[in-house]
Amino acid sequence: MLTGTRIAFIGGGNMAEALLAGLLRKGVAAAEHLTVSDPDGHRRALLAERFGVAVHADNRTAAHGAELVVFCVEPQVLDAVLDEVVSSLQSRPLVISVAAGYPISRLQAHLGTATRLVRAMPNTPSTIGEGVTAVSLAPGLSSEDQDRTRCLFESVGKVVVVEERLMDAVTGLSGSGPAYVFAMIEALADGGVLMGLPRGTAQVLAAQTVAGAARMLLEQGTHPAVLKDRVASPGGTTIAGLSSLEQGRLRATLMSAVTAAAQRSQELGKEESHHL
Template sequence: MFTGQQIAFIGGGNMTEALVSGLLKTGQVAPAQIIATDIRPERLEYLARSFSIRVSSDNARAVSGAHMIVLSVEPQILDEVLRGLTPSLDPDVLIVSVAAGYPLSRLNRVLARTGRSVRAMPNTPSIVGRGATALALSPDLSPQDIARATALFESVGSVTVVEERLMDAVTGLSGSGPAYVFLIIEALADGGVKAGLPRPVAAALAAQTVLGAATMVLETGLHPAELKDRVASPGGTTIAGLHALEQGGLRAALMSAVEAAAERSTELGCEPPSR
C-alpha cells in the first residue's frame, strides 16, 4: 500500500502520534518513510525518540517529495500553514486534512489547486487503536488514493465514508463525543462514590460498564433501545434510574451537545483566513 512512499505529517500533536504509531504497529510503513513537523523542539525530540522517524521544524522541507501529506494542525492556523507549503507541493500529492470544520473547497482554494484531497474526522480513542474516523473524499481521487487514506485511519480504528456535507455532524458526534462519554464516566463514578463505593472501584466499574455496553451495541447489532429494555425489568432498579435520567434531561442534553459542536464546526469552516 505504502511501499516506497513518503508520508509527511504537518503538526506533531496527539493525532499525529496516534497515526504514526498505528502505521508502524501494523507494519504498513518503516520509520524512514515518515517525517513529522512541529514548532516545539521537545515534541520533535519525543517523536524521534519514540518512533525513530524523521522530524523537522521546516514544513516546506518536510513536504518536498512526499507522496501523502497529513495536515494535523488547528483549523484556525491552517490557512497560514497551507500558504507556507504551496511552493513546495508536488501537484500529484495526496493531501489528508484532519482540521475540524475545514472544508475541502477552502483547502483547494488556499492551495490554488484542485482535487486529490481528503477531509478526515478521527477522534481521540485513535490513540489506543479504537478510533472512529469519517472520511469525505474529493471526487477525482483514484482508487489507490482512497485505499491509502482508508488504510491510514484503519490503522487506528474503524473508518466510515460520508458526504462532506455531513462532516460537521460527524464532528459534533464522534469527533467531540469522547469528551461527552468521559463526562458520563466521571458522573457515574461520582454516583458510585456517593452511594458508598471507594473511588478507584467506582471509576473502574464505570469505565468497564461503558466499554461493555458499547461493545454490546457494536457486536449484537441490536438497537440501543432494545438493549436498554433488556436491562430494565418492571418495577426494578434500572427503570428507577432511567426515570431519574429522563427527569434530569440527559437525552436532550446530549442531543444539544452534538448539535452545538456541529454548529461550531460549521463556524470554523466559515471563519475568514488567518492573517
C-alpha cells in the same frame, strides 16, 4: 495499501503522534518511509526517539517527494502552511487535512491544481487506537486514494465516509462526544460513591461498564434499544433507573448537546471564513 508509501506529517502534535504510533504498531508503514516536521525542537527529538522517523524543522523539506501528505496543524495557521509547502508538492501527492472547520474548497484554493484532497476529523480516542474518523472526499477521488485514506485512519480506529456538509454534525457527535462520555462516567461514579462505594472502585466500575457496553453494541450490531430492553427486566432495578433517567431528560439533553456543538462548529467556520 500504504506499504512503501512515503508519508509526510506536517505538524508533529498529538494527532500526528497517534497516527505514527498506529501505523507502526499495526505494521502498515515502516519508519524509514515516514517524515515529520514541527517547529518545536523538543517535539522533533521526542518523535525521532520514540518512532525512529525522520524529523525536520522545515515543512517544505518534510513534504518534498512525499506520496501522501497529512496536515496536522491548527486551522488558523493552515493557510500559511499550505502556501509555504505548495511548491514542494510537485509530485501531486494525496493531501489529507485534519484541521477542524477547514473545507476542501479552501485546500483547493491554496493548492492550485491539486485534486487528490481529503478532509478528515479523527477524535481524541485515536491517541489510544480506539478513535473514529469521519472523512470527506474531493469529487473524483480514485478508489486507490480512498483505500489509502481508510488504511491510514483505520490504524487508529474506525472510519466512516460522510458528505462534507455533515462535518459540523460529526464535530458535535464524535468530535465533542468523548467529553460527554467523560462527564457521564464521572456522574455514574459519583452515584456509586453516593451509595457508599470507594471512589477508585466506582470509577473503574463506571468506565468499564461504558467501555463494555459500547464494544458489545459495536460487535453485535444490535440496536441499542434492544440491548437496553435485555437488561431491563419487569419491575426490576434497571427499569427503575431508566425511569429516573427519563425524568431527567437524559436522551433529550444529549441530543441537545450534539446540536449545540454542531451549531457552534458552523459558527466558528463562518467566523474563520470572514477573516480571509
